[in-house]
Amino acid sequence: xxxxxxxxYTKEHEWVSLDGDIATIGxxxxxxxxxxxxxxxxxxxxxxxxxxxxxxxxxxAVKAVSDxxxxxxxxxxxxxxxxxxxxxxxxxxxxxxxxxxKVRVSDAGQVEQLLDDTGYREILx
Amino acid sequence: MSEPIRTRFxxxxxxxxxxxxxxxxxxxxxxxxxxxxxxxxxxxxxxMFDLSHMGEFEITGKDATAFxxxxxxxNVEQLEPGQIQYSCITLxxxxxxxDMLVYRMEDGYYLVVNAANIEKDFNWLSSQINEDVQLIxxxxxxxxxxxxxxxxxxxxxxxxxxxxxxxxxxxxxxAEVAGCEVMFSRTGYTGEDGFEIYIPPECTDQIWKAAMEAxxxxxxxxxxxxxxxxxxxxxxxxLYGNDIDESTTPVEAGLSFIIDFxxxxxxxxxxxxxxxxxxxxxxxxxELSDRAIPRHGYAIFDGEEQIGNVTxxxxxxxxxxxxxxxxxxxxxxxxxxxxxxxxxxxxxxxxVVKPPFYKDASxx
Numbered sequence: 001x002x003x004x005x006x007x008x009y010t011k012e013h014e015w016v017s018l019d020g021d022i023a024t025i026g027x028x029x030x031x032x033x034x035x036x037x038x039x040x041x042x043x044x045x046x047x048x049x050x051x052x053x054x055x056x057x058x059x060x061a062v063k064a065v066s067d068x069x070x071x072x073x074x075x076x077x078x079x080x081x082x083x084x085x086x087x088x089x090x091x092x093x094x095x096x097x098x099x100x101x102k103v104r105v106s107d108a109g110q111v112e113q114l115l116d117d118t119g120y121r122e123i124l125x
Numbered sequence: 126m127s128e129p130i131r132t133r134f135x136x137x138x139x140x141x142x143x144x145x146x147x148x149x150x151x152x153x154x155x156x157x158x159x160x161x162x163x164x165x166x167x168x169x170x171x172x173m174f175d176l177s178h179m180g181e182f183e184i185t186g187k188d189a190t191a192f193x194x195x196x197x198x199x200n201v202e203q204l205e206p207g208q209i210q211y212s213c214i215t216l217x218x219x220x221x222x223x224d225m226l227v228y229r230m231e232d233g234y235y236l237v238v239n240a241a242n243i244e245k246d247f248n249w250l251s252s253q254i255n256e257d258v259q260l261i262x263x264x265x266x267x268x269x270x271x272x273x274x275x276x277x278x279x280x281x282x283x284x285x286x287x288x289x290x291x292x293x294x295x296x297x298x299x300a301e302v303a304g305c306e307v308m309f310s311r312t313g314y315t316g317e318d319g320f321e322i323y324i325p326p327e328c329t330d331q332i333w334k335a336a337m338e339a340x341x342x343x344x345x346x347x348x349x350x351x352x353x354x355x356x357x358x359x360x361x362x363x364l365y366g367n368d369i370d371e372s373t374t375p376v377e378a379g380l381s382f383i384i385d386f387x388x389x390x391x392x393x394x395x396x397x398x399x400x401x402x403x404x405x406x407x408x409x410x411x412e413l414s415d416r417a418i419p420r421h422g423y424a425i426f427d428g429e430e431q432i433g434n435v436t437x438x439x440x441x442x443x444x445x446x447x448x449x450x451x452x453x454x455x456x457x458x459x460x461x462x463x464x465x466x467x468x469x470x471x472x473x474x475x476x477v478v479k480p481p482f483y484k485d486a487s488x489x
Contacts, residue, residue: 036156036159036160036351037159037160037161039416039418039440040417040418040440042417058417058469060416060418060440062160062161062351062355062439062440062442063155063160063351063354065420088161091159
């Protein structure tokens with residue numbers, strides 16, 4: 001199970017990385033494995049706001065559907081358009097090309113409420 | 126609930142990195158490499174399934190034929206030994222107790238029933254015996270491997286001397302497989318050509334190993350219950366507990382082809398009346414052009430009026446779009462009818478299409 005140490009995590013299996021005031025958000029390796037082949041992701045549009053721990057989208061796998069929860073609040077600045085044509089990239093590269101949205105965060109301090117890699121690994125065990 | 130039962134292939138599944146889930150009291154592989162990969166392997170090549178959770182009953186005795194005629198909807202008198210038919214067991218209400226395959230033996234019948242229904246079916250059938258009939262449950266001692274796909278005959282021919290070229294679909298033989306005398310049939314739940322092998326406990330290891338070795342030369346994949354579900358759904362094959370149950374009749378489910386109204390059977394009055402008067406609802410195939418996927422239980426609408434519910438839904442790996450089965454009011458059951466399905470508070474357009482969804486299967 002790949003759990004990079006430079007990311008922060010939610011209990012709902014999303015990850016976030018913060019670069020200045022821009023946060024990149026995706027789902028974890030564990031989440032993609034549990035979901036199986038992903039066929040469709042419903043994401044907010046650029047300019048929409050998302051709120052920490054509220055649902056910001058939906059992910060459809062062949063067998064199951066799951067809500068996506070925002071690890072952090074902010075305004076969407078970019079959506080990964082490549083997922084439209086090839087959602088399986090999330091299965092192949094959940095922490096890289098499988099990223100979902102970038103947001104301009106309203107309160108960078110919110111990351112303190114998230115899990116680090118050790119904390120996330122603990123909830124999986 | 127008691128501890129889920131492991132099939133005799135359990136350790137092999139773990140060896141092949143299967144993700145295991147509990148299903149109908151058994152711990153079964155839901156996927157190995159992924160549903161899409163496995164699904165397409167069966168459509169385009171060949172795959173092998175462990176279906177040892179399925180139930181097997183043997184019915185013998187002087188009155189076995191009369192008994193099976195009375196408790197099932199299809200006509201077993203049409204069967205010669207070696208032939209198989211799809212059928213169902215119905216209640217006096219016309220509801221479906223289970224759907225299954227009926228194998229005609231020399232001296233009786235062999236029923237292959239759904240895992241979740243083994244105990245229920247056995248109790249129901251036992252309660253209906255009032256003549257010279259012996260009903261034996263072989264489920265625990267019987268393992269089942271299915272080899273399915275357009276190249277299944279090539280794999281099967283490497284592990285048996287039986288003459289497969291002359292073996293018709295929906296027939297069975299008793300023959301040697303990997304040095305073990307077993308019963309196997311040319312049947313399946315995928316729409317593809319394929320074989321199902323009923324294996325006694327002492328032969329499970331040798332047949333698994335031989336099949337894996339033969340399959341290895343053809344890039345055969347192991348297939349979990351996830352792909353089993355998408356494969357059957359693309360063929361509009363009903364799944365008991367989802368698409369059919371005791372509250373649905375075979376007429377509503379589009380299974381009139383397995384009902385013989387020229388004989389008597391339990392529930393015939395209700396079912397025949399429903400057939401004549403036409404059912405209020407029918408199980409239909411639905412295709413969606415949107416990407417959102419309908420799931421079991423989602424509501425189906427005609428405008429603002431709810432006219433039914435989805436019973437099975439998935440993304441179709443072959444068609445690359447969402448598909449579903451569901452019951453809809455008869456007025457919207459014709460192919461071409463436009464309806465909508467409520468997915469996360471949004472009404473998504475869907476159209477009723479002719480079965481099956483997937484039209485290029487090697488056996489239809």
